[in-house]
Amino acid sequence: GAGVSQSPSNKVTEKGKDVELRCDPISGHTALYWYRQSLGQGLEFLIYFQGNSAPDKSGLPSDRFSAERTGGSVSTLTIQRTQQEDSAVYLCASSLEGNQETQYFGPGTRLLVL
Amino acid sequence: AQTVTQSQPEMSVQEAETVTLSCTYDTSESDYYLFWYKQPPSRQMILVIRQEAYKQQNATENRFSVNFQKAAKSFSLKISDSQLGDAAMYFCAYLNNAGNMLTFGGGTRLMVKP
Numbered sequence: 148g149a150g151v152s153q154s155p156s157n158k159v160t161e162k163g164k165d166v167e168l169r170c171d172p173i174s175g176h177t178a179l180y181w182y183r184q185s186l187g188q189g190l191e192f193l194i195y196f197q198g199n200s201a202p203d204k205s206g207l208p209s210d211r212f213s214a215e216r217t218g219g220s221v222s223t224l225t226i227q228r229t230q231q232e233d234s235a236v237y238l239c240a241s242s243l244e245g246n247q248e249t250q251y252f253g254p255g256t257r258l259l260v261l
Numbered sequence: 262a263q264t265v266t267q268s269q270p271e272m273s274v275q276e277a278e279t280v281t282l283s284c285t286y287d288t289s290e291s292d293y294y295l296f297w298y299k300q301p302p303s304r305q306m307i308l309v310i311r312q313e314a315y316k317q318q319n320a321t322e323n324r325f326s327v328n329f330q331k332a333a334k335s336f337s338l339k340i341s342d343s344q345l346g347d348a349a350m351y352f353c354a355y356l357n358n359a360g361n362m363l364t365f366g367g368g369t370r371l372m373v374k375p
Contacts, residue, residue, distance in 0.1 A: 180362070180363075182363070189365060189366075189367050190352065190363075190365035192363065192364070195361045195362060197361070203361050203362070206362065236304060238306060240363075248360065249308060250356075250363060251308065252306035252307075253305075254303065254305045255304045255306075257304070
């Protein structure tokens with residue numbers, strides 16, 4: 148079946164602009180995760196959605212970052228007033244349920260902030 | 262908080278030979294899951310193998326096997342009969358008991374020589 152998909156594949160933006168990154172999880176997966184992969188910080192957890200529960204936002208680095216998940220499926224990660232240090236690959240993953248299930252990753256969105 | 266350490270930034274192996282990638286972690290939890298993911302240049306994070314901490318038997322998946330030493334908090338990956346397609350970044354990851362986030366090591370770049 149189809150895996151996790153993310154769009155756009157690459158995004159170049161100017162400092163101060165807002166960006167939206169999209170993730171389509173595997174059909175039937177109730178849990179969805181966002182991670183950030185950057186040269187300086189490695190792979191970092193950002194946010195976790197499980198079903199209709201309130202999301203775990205403990206990994207979001209600042210209040211410029213937000214995410215939502217509509218209808219329990221597609222998720223959008225929004226970065227407001229982008230900064231150069233936001234440049235990274237943003238990876239989305241999904242799992243069948245949140246609890247101790249294997250996470251399957253999408254191809255990521257590479258964000259470059261000029 | 263959990264930490265994951267991969268002490269080998271780069272490793273090299275001859276095609277058809279065996280190579281072992283190291284990973285250690287620190288946790289106060291007794292129940293958790295460990296993973297090895299492969300990330301080729303395409304950026305797609307691919308699951309290689311998974312180990313449940315409560316299982317004493319080491320996980321195997323075709324040419325890939327792990328040496329899980331719970332007391333030592335060590336989780337190494339052995340790749341047998343290395344192939345050119347095995348060349349990639351390999352990440353060791355810890356999934357906490359709550360199952361809501363993965364903590365990744367810094368990665369090991371594996372090169373396979375023909």
